[in-house]
Amino acid sequence: MATVISGSDARMRQRVGLLGGTFDPVHFGHLRSAVEVREQLQLDELRLIPSARPPHREVPGASAGQRLAMVRLAAGEGSGLQVDDCELRRERPSYTVDTLESLRAELGNDAALFMVLGWDAFCGLPGWHRWDELLRLAHIVVLQRPDYDLDVPEVLKDLLAARSVDDPARLAQASCGYILCLSQTPLAISATHIRGLIAKGASPRFLLPDAVLDYIETEGLYRP
Numbered sequence: 304m305a306t307v308i309s310g311s312d313a314r315m316r317q318r319v320g321l322l323g324g325t326f327d328p329v330h331f332g333h334l335r336s337a338v339e340v341r342e343q344l345q346l347d348e349l350r351l352i353p354s355a356r357p358p359h360r361e362v363p364g365a366s367a368g369q370r371l372a373m374v375r376l377a378a379g380e381g382s383g384l385q386v387d388d389c390e391l392r393r394e395r396p397s398y399t400v401d402t403l404e405s406l407r408a409e410l411g412n413d414a415a416l417f418m419v420l421g422w423d424a425f426c427g428l429p430g431w432h433r434w435d436e437l438l439r440l441a442h443i444v445v446l447q448r449p450d451y452d453l454d455v456p457e458v459l460k461d462l463l464a465a466r467s468v469d470d471p472a473r474l475a476q477a478s479c480g481y482i483l484c485l486s487q488t489p490l491a492i493s494a495t496h497i498r499g500l501i502a503k504g505a506s507p508r509f510l511l512p513d514a515v516l517d518y519i520e521t522e523g524l525y526r527p
């Protein structure tokens with residue numbers, strides 16, 4: 304379990320975490336990780352940011368509006384998580400670097416931004432638009448992903464050697480630029496698995512919030 308950063312460091316600058324995703328649908332793997340990152344890094348807020356037109360993958364099974372609705376239901380009362388629909392309000396594709404630039408403009412240069420990624424997404428970073436600029440805009444927090452067994456690409460090994468830190472307090476000293484690998488409760492849940500269960504008529508209950516499952520059933524999502 305990662306160390307919790309000290310209170311004095313934590314209060315120096317605004318600290319905002321961002322977990323972007325397709326959320327097709329949102330599930331407890333996303334939500335539990337988000338809550339744990341928020342607590343471990345003592346973030347002022349953690350924003351879930353649904354992607355409108357994911358540039359790296361196939362067309363989602365649910366529309367952008369439906370995915371946003373599910374994230375809102377999941378982050379409802381008491382979760383301590385915020386929902387930011389900034390990528391859905393944009394006309395262009397949802398490039399993360401654009402989102403980070405607009406958040407920097409909103410929050411200012413002093414705020415610490417923490418871009419949260421699962422291990423699978425981190426390993427795919429070299430394919431992202433202007434990926435080498437991301438650390439200029441935010442820290443990167445990497446979550447373990449027990450359902451993926453991926454080797455890290457060479458270029459990321461170099462980046463990890465140069466930028467990764469073990470102590471979360473180091474991240475509190477800067478607004479961007481470091482990589483931290485966190486241990487959170489490992490949950491081998493994926494949206495792909497949930498869609499697959501629904502498509503074959505099986506129940507995904509207890510892999511995602513009941514309110515999200517009710518919405519999926521009402522909207523008839525992910526059925527063949």
Ligand code: ATP
Nearest residue numbers: 323324325326332420421424446490492493494495
């Ligand atoms: P799909 O199976 O459709 O690819 P997914 O379950 O990976 O979807 P995404 O919306 O693509 O969900 O993920 C958004 C972010 O959350 C990514 O950075 C991903 O790595 C991370 N993530 C997703 N599921 C988990 C999980 N179970 N544990 C930790 N991180 C996760």
